[in-house]
Amino acid sequence: MYDQFSTMLAVLAALVAGLWAWRRWHYPSFWLLVGFPLTAISVRATWRKVALGCNLTKKRQRFWFTTVPGMIASTGVVRVKRKFQRIAVDTKPFMWLPLPTRYGWRVTLHTLEGQIPADYADVAERLAHSWGVHAVRVSSDKPGRIRLAVTIRDPLVKVDDLPPSTELLKVTVGRLETGKPWVVDFRTVPHWLNAGATQSGKSNLANALIVGLAPQPVALVGFDLKGGVEFTPYSPRLSALATSRAECGGLLDDLVALMTDRMGVCRMASARNIWQLPPTMRPVPVVVLVDELAELYLMADKSEKDEIAKTSTALLRVAQLGRAFGIYLFCCGQRIGSDLGPGVTALRAQCSGRICHRVNDPETATMTLGDLDPAALDSARTIAAETPGVAIVASQDGQWYRARSFYVSEQAAEHAAHIYADRAPAWAEVMTAQPHETPDSQTA
Ligand SMILES: Nc1ncnc2c1ncn2[C@@H]1O[C@H](COP(=O)(O)OP(=O)(O)OP(=O)(O)O)[C@@H](O)[C@H]1O
């Protein structure tokens, strides 16, 4: 007996140790074959209780046979009566089978009558606590259906590099919380706002863009209103760099003139934008990186008013018309608020790409993310200082995601700027609207 017991204990210990080793050695297969099936069973088994606790159930009338105590018959046997009764029961939303994902699982639910996705979004945090997971995100792709995406642990604590994108004007800058690549695609979303408090990871993201765009046939232009300390090391790959407001004004005038030239070229060729021009006529795309946008708008005294108004109008024109003529903006700033003037509000309206890193005040998050889901604003406010590079991204699919950029040091960006220095077209060459050879594979 004692021998059997000790053998069983030894087998159990070996099993636990084996599972532990498997989990450490190859977590994805362990999750798929052991962790996920157990989780799915427990989620299905406890769904009624969880839905009830999160106020997702509805009372419904059901007809039921119930037993009621009857009379004692003459034989002395108690006769039990069955009665057809109407009783109220709690009905839970129907849950399909959960499916495993890289960082957790997802499941589809059918809403009960009168429920909308916001009812589920409101209780997402309660669901996360009930299931003991990092986060539950709610989306709905069909009326009456809700998809819950569950992440077990924060996947953004550490993000591994992904292979770089090979498509023109597309850069993989990090990972979304879903595990998918975070891509900044200027062809789809031409202008971007990148906001965040100091040390939140804005420049790191700009570095990632420089590393990704440096090998591509594009002209890079820097507006560095921190006196050039950020972008000067990358000047070998930049076609132009402005480090003061006066220089920015001059460079913006150049960009407006360039746009006017390109408009003429497109009009002559009956093209609506440069991408409809034949490759031999197509001018080089220009990506403008702006660091510390607010400096363009801050006024020390009234004498600067005209200069600021001029700069602001030129930048707005670039934002309004640049897309068709291959000029794209990526504006970084600690504050992108309406207190900087109406120019900023108008510019913000033109920038459909929104990235909000950790912010100091809720107002900046609101201004950057605009009228996105309020849950996106809450999520932006809870980004921890210990995870620089984490941001809320308004994506091109109309959803918002938590994401984290890959760590790209200044040295890595500087190295890329040096090795691809020969791919930087001279500014004079860009200004004369010289066509640039863009491989057809990169223009689709
Ligand atoms: N994705 C990331 N992963 C790991 N560390 C990061 C990441 N992004 C930024 N960091 C770290 O955070 C520090 C601050 O980042 P960064 O310089 O990009 O901030 P910033 O928002 O540009 O700040 P500032 O407004 O002061 O210029 C960097 O030195 C870097 O070490």
Ligand SMILES: [Mg+2]
């Ligand atoms: Mg910075």
